[in-house]
Amino acid sequence: MNRAALLVxxxxxxxxxxxxxxxxxxxxxEAGRIRDAEDLATFCRGxxxxxxxxxxxxxxxxxxxxxxxxxxxxxxxxxxxxALRAVARKLGRQLMRAARATWPSxxxxxxxxxxxxxxxxxxxxxxxxxxxxxxxxxxxxxxAYETVTGPATAAVRLLSLNPFQATAVLxxxxxxxxxxxxxxxxxxxxxIDALPAASAPLLDVTAEAHAAWPVRLFAS
Numbered sequence: 001m002n003r004a005a006l007l008v009x010x011x012x013x014x015x016x017x018x019x020x021x022x023x024x025x026x027x028x029x030e031a032g033r034i035r036d037a038e039d040l041a042t043f044c045r046g047x048x049x050x051x052x053x054x055x056x057x058x059x060x061x062x063x064x065x066x067x068x069x070x071x072x073x074x075x076x077x078x079x080x081x082x083a084l085r086a087v088a089r090k091l092g093r094q095l096m097r098a099a100r101a102t103w104p105s106x107x108x109x110x111x112x113x114x115x116x117x118x119x120x121x122x123x124x125x126x127x128x129x130x131x132x133x134x135x136x137x138x139x140x141x142x143x144a145y146e147t148v149t150g151p152a153t154a155a156v157r158l159l160s161l162n163p164f165q166a167t168a169v170l171x172x173x174x175x176x177x178x179x180x181x182x183x184x185x186x187x188x189x190x191x192i193d194a195l196p197a198a199s200a201p202l203l204d205v206t207a208e209a210h211a212a213w214p215v216r217l218f219a220s
Contacts, residue, residue: 005132008102009125010142012153017094018146021087022154022218023047027206029158037165040155044148044173048180050200052147054078055122056184057195059143060136062126064188068111068119071192075120078197081204083211085120087220093118095125105131140184144177154218 008014025043028034034043058075062068079085096118100108107127111119118124122143129139152166187195207220 002133005103006129006134006138006142009129009132009134010145012146012149015094015098017091018150019153020218021091021150021220022158023147023150024203024206024210024220025151025154026158026216026218027210028151029155031206034151034155034159036159037161037169040152040161040166041169041172044151044169045176047151047200047203048144048147048173048176050198051203052144053180053184053196053198055147056140056143056180057187058120058122059126059129059139060185061188061192061195062123063129063134063139064126064136065130066188066192068107068123068127069114071123071126072111072115072119074192074195075123078199079120080199081207083207083220084204086211087207088120088122089115089118090219091118091121092124095121095128099124099128099131103128103131107131135185136188137181137185140181141177144180144184148173148177158217 012019025034028043034040058071062071075088076085079088096108096112100112108131111127125142126139129142148170152170155161156163156166210216210220
């Protein structure tokens, strides 16, 4: 297994545009739902086990070799918020550019041609992992990891939270990251329709409100 490739793909410095997104943390901070490290842990845990699990399974399925166009449709069905669908496709388009420059493959090229405005980011990430020689569980780990690191990094900027505290939150979530990645990877053997579809209605509602803010620090 190409573990070095996994580190490159999971690195927040990989030029895929994720640094500009808070994963719902910005509206949560504004609403007073994230005020400190304890609140951040609660928020990240909830996001991990809902949208994180769903996205990790989509990525794992793409890495496993399931039809990426069918997975893209499945991602649409699992993302009720128009704002979040738009964000997922924008991030997918940005990731596609970085992925094709780093690990070019016929599968990535075919998806880029079929979805010129961008496929959902987890699907692109799964195909990227496949092109890099990684497996479904690796892809699931990447998604699960970014599901919690995005809000944690954003909280440091939004609250001036001590970065040591934010890192401690991530470290304490590590066993749950393992379980989510394993669950997501196991789901791919039962077909696309059986993939997790866990939802987070509050994240959907706040994403729609956040998209309408005239001034914001993060794109989502």
